[in-house]
Amino acid sequence: MATSMLKFEYIQSNHFKQEDECEENKQKKGFEVLSDGFIYVKKKSNKDSNYWKCKHPKCLIYKCLTLTINFNNEIVGVSNVSHSIVEKNESIPEKDWHFPLNENQIKTLRFLKKVKERCSNEEMGPAKVFEDEQNKLFRTLLTSCDKDEVASLIPQFQSLKHGLQKRRNRTHEQYCRKCNLK
Numbered sequence: 001m002a003t004s005m006l007k008f009e010y011i012q013s014n015h016f017k018q019e020d021e022c023e024e025n026k027q028k029k030g031f032e033v034l035s036d037g038f039i040y041v042k043k044k045s046n047k048d049s050n051y052w053k054c055k056h057p058k059c060l061i062y063k064c065l066t067l068t069i070n071f072n073n074e075i076v077g078v079s080n081v082s083h084s085i086v087e088k089n090e091s092i093p094e095k096d097w098h099f100p101l102n103e104n105q106i107k108t109l110r111f112l113k114k115v116k117e118r119c120s121n122e123e124m125g126p127a128k129v130f131e132d133e134q135n136k137l138f139r140t141l142l143t144s145c146d147k148d149e150v151a152s153l154i155p156q157f158q159s160l161k162h163g164l165q166k167r168r169n170r171t172h173e174q175y176c177r178k179c180n181l182k
């Protein structure tokens with residue numbers, strides 16, 4: 001696969017901390033990579049690049065697609081192995097299924113990313129941010145089928161509340177500190 005054809009974006013992992021959001025974080029601590037419907041986790045950092053491997057448990061053990069992304073955020077290497085795709089199949093345990101995320105799953109991931117970002121960067125309360133982004137997301141969905149699917153994918157606000165509140169409090173403290181310095 002030509003490396004230039006592949007697009008990717010960084011998404012915050014569950015271990016993301018606010019301080020990871022900085023230019024100096026070349027090792028991309030706290031992030032995962034989303035590319036072509038697959039999520040990658042970092043296996044190691046080199047002198048000027050990071051090496052990412054497909055997150056699927058099977059692919060973590062066996063050979064699977066890997067990406068090398070340099071510190072200028074360019075894909076400089078792709079392994080010549082593909083994902084060990086396993087289609088949905090009732091006779092195989094669900095944890096072994098492996099296929100790209102669909103459009104709605106990606107939209108949901110982006111939604112969560114946006115909510116987290118805004119809770120870190122804005123003064124608005126998490127519940128409001130969540131509602132606002134949820135409305136925006138649903139406006140992009142055209143069929144009731146898509147709406148049902150996304151509704152089932154979005155986590156309950158209650159389950160995110162604590163983490164989002166922590167982000168917001170940290171931001172709020174920073175704002176207050178800045179104000180006090182003036």
Ligand SMILES: [Zn+2]
Pocket residue numbers: 038054055056059064065082083084098
């Ligand atoms: Zn894979």
